[in-house]
Amino acid sequence: MTEISVAAQLQSFVEGRFPQSSIATDQDIFSLGYINSLFAMELVMFIERTFSVTVPNEELRIDNFRTVEAMSALVERVRSTALVG
Amino acid sequence: MAVIGVVGAGVMGIGVAQNLASCGYETILVDKDEQTLEAARAAVARNSRMSRLMGGPPLDPDEILGRITTAVGVEALAKAELVIENVTENWDVKREVHEALDRVLAPDAVIVVNTSAIPITKMAAVGAHPERVVGVHFMNPVPAKPVVELIPGFHTSPSTVERTRAVLHGMGKRAVDVKDSSGFVSNRVLMLTVNEAAFLVYEGVATAEAVDDVFRGCFGHPMGPLETADLIGVDTILYSVEVLYEHYADSKYRPCPLLKQMTDAGLHGRKSGRGFYTYTN
Numbered sequence: 503m504t505e506i507s508v509a510a511q512l513q514s515f516v517e518g519r520f521p522q523s524s525i526a527t528d529q530d531i532f533s534l535g536y537i538n539s540l541f542a543m544e545l546v547m548f549i550e551r552t553f554s555v556t557v558p559n560e561e562l563r564i565d566n567f568r569t570v571e572a573m574s575a576l577v578e579r580v581r582s583t584a585l586v587g
Numbered sequence: 588m589a590v591i592g593v594v595g596a597g598v599m600g601i602g603v604a605q606n607l608a609s610c611g612y613e614t615i616l617v618d619k620d621e622q623t624l625e626a627a628r629a630a631v632a633r634n635s636r637m638s639r640l641m642g643g644p645p646l647d648p649d650e651i652l653g654r655i656t657t658a659v660g661v662e663a664l665a666k667a668e669l670v671i672e673n674v675t676e677n678w679d680v681k682r683e684v685h686e687a688l689d690r691v692l693a694p695d696a697v698i699v700v701n702t703s704a705i706p707i708t709k710m711a712a713v714g715a716h717p718e719r720v721v722g723v724h725f726m727n728p729v730p731a732k733p734v735v736e737l738i739p740g741f742h743t744s745p746s747t748v749e750r751t752r753a754v755l756h757g758m759g760k761r762a763v764d765v766k767d768s769s770g771f772v773s774n775r776v777l778m779l780t781v782n783e784a785a786f787l788v789y790e791g792v793a794t795a796e797a798v799d800d801v802f803r804g805c806f807g808h809p810m811g812p813l814e815t816a817d818l819i820g821v822d823t824i825l826y827s828v829e830v831l832y833e834h835y836a837d838s839k840y841r842p843c844p845l846l847k848q849m850t851d852a853g854l855h856g857r858k859s860g861r862g863f864y865t866y867t868n
Contacts, residue, residue: 539731540857542641546640
């Protein structure tokens, strides 16, 4: 799976939760006022299930989930760590 | 530190047990079957892992679970000094549990009723020691909500109130004192608001999204009433409105038929994956 498709899947999941039609990949989704920290938990579940990864506890920080870009980077990082490990 | 019992391993019981354990209390969590307890342990592990993400302290799930013993039946609570009861918001279910607790616990053990709307005086009258029963209305998610309503019943003793306040303080909670009255302050207002918001959707005046958008956008609420309903549980909202309706015998508390239909259909909100909104659980 390429990085673009990871980002695309994340973007489509996030956009499903917002009334506006599109969310930029560098948009801080928690600053838009439509979602709260409970949605962050849903994002973790979605990422772990969709990309078959386990996000390490030390990576479970809100900053890793603020933007589609940050989440894509997280997925890449977790995958490469998993390969090394 | 005191041994604290938690009855009911639903959303609230799980949150209360995690909160207690994370604050160092040895916690005994009981429910009526092993499967529910198994699911509760998994939920505590998952929620502990998410603690920092939710704005709480980083928690080690193994350490938290290490302080929580699970057991089937309230008999396991014989040595608890204080028990927090969180079973379904249904009078018959709660009455049965309180009868059992009154038999099992030491006479000076404190019984805390965690309820949205049931009068504490009525609940306390079930057992032989109404002076040791007190109400605490915890908010959901329990570990993330620092304020609770503390409600003494008619016969509740000052020492019961103070022992409860001490444990609440140990859990990192601040208590707002409220007199006993069905729904207290919070749900007397909130349940009517959620019920009326459900009527708006039922009548087709607005979608759930539009109702919540008005509350967030116009009033600056962090969550709209229907998202809140999904978080609390649509079934719990219905039961709470029914308790208010029964208690005050006032038609303004008539439950919206949509809440009944959603409850019957299993659309219980966030915990079931679907309510007014759909969730990824």
